[in-house]
Amino acid sequence: MTEYSALVIDDDTWMQRVISKTLQSYGFKKTFLAANGFDGIALAVEHTPHLIVLDILMPELSGHLTLKILKKIPVTQNIPVLMISTLSDVEYLGLAIKSGTAGFISKPFTSSDIYDKLLDIYGKDMLEMVAKGEYSGELYPSEDFLKNNDSKDILKSSVTPKIPLTEKERSCSKTSFEQDQLLQHYQDDERRSSDSIKNMLLKSKK
Template sequence: MRALVVDDTMCLRHILLHMLRDFGFAEVEEAADGMHALKLVKAHPFDLVITDLNMPKLDGLALLKQIRSNPFTTDLPVLMITSAADKEHLTQAIRADVSGFLAKPFNQNALEKQLKRIGFKTKPEKVS
């Protein structure tokens, strides 16, 4: 499986990259803003996009709308990360057909729950 993590905070991108690899995503790419992410989505097939809502250049909502407007990516699952309890932006994301939300701060269990909710099977934890 191939995923794209989009966030302007490098630390959060790297945390998500490790979490996704733990869940069996073999290929995980990253972008620091929505413009870079949009270029990657247009150039490569992805199974999942996880994007922050608030970013420079092109925010997560605008990225989501661009993904949904392209017939080749309209069904691409997109999880939105937000720290804002901004009801207006959340409503706009729902109207734009976001696949799910992750509220900051989140943990691996919250990510796994969202992945399973949208149909991804996560790798079982290793028992030692």
């Protein structure tokens, strides 16, 4: 019987528990929890889970940068990463797609929303075997998912709001970035994070 694992990276401990319990009910019996990108990367390298669920907005190291690092590390680059976003995170989604995310779940979400995304990634037959602990092969996205889901499809299915935002809701949400402002934002973010990443890698070598 195969035991499948998942890593949840989110600075909200309540959200960690909710996602963890949901994944366990779908067959990912062993779950690892991290409150920031640095700890998440360390756990991913140590345990190489079959799935990673990553919040897109986190302090210190953003979800986007965490994803970029995971995709550059040989032992983690092929792990499917499902990202958690909100309707106000639209500015960040395109960059995350380019970095290799397998998909998005928009807040607020239900357990069935998570299942639907897993279904999109792995396919019904594989997911049923995982739930029963019967699947003994490598757990990677299905060929249909890789073939039929390009970046435009992922973005369209992830950020289209079910209920249009009112003017008041828009004013309360995160201020939109123009394309050049967004690029500058991430360049600044990477520069601020580079020293922290170096320190983390140095500590791991000690």
